Amino acid sequence: MAVKDEQQSLHILFFPFLTPGHLIPIADMAALFAARGVKCTILTTPLNAAVIRSAVDRANDGFRDTDAPAIDIAVLPFPDVGFPPGVDVLPVWRKHVQSGSFEL
Numbered sequence: 001m002a003v004k005d006e007q008q009s010l011h012i013l014f015f016p017f018l019t020p021g022h023l024i025p026i027a028d029m030a031a032l033f034a035a036r037g038v039k040c041t042i043l044t045t046p047l048n049a050a051v052i053r054s055a056v057d058r059a060n061d062g063f064r065d066t067d068a069p070a071i072d073i074a075v076l077p078f079p080d081v082g083f084p085p086g087v088d089v090l091p092v093w094r095k096h097v098q099s100g101s102f103e104l
Helices: 020-035 046-062 090-099
Strands: 011-014 039-044 072-075
Touching (some): 046 072
Parallel strands (some): 011 039, 039 072
């Protein structure tokens, strides 16, 4: 078996807690790593992707004329487990719990 002389580049997968207070700082942290040449992917749900899209797009626009890799957003659908639509965003989930729409 041949030994590779090339070193694999670092790729960080961020999986933030699903609230805006965690999503935005994760996007900012990914931008810091990406600016230093690290490939970054943020894993989230469709509604949460909309929350961080502008921050990620702004960071990627800033990297346009550099060697920095673009930050990716990997979107996973929230599983259908009987919850109302939109509960993949914590404030929406909290509103449903407080209104009695569903119980835990």
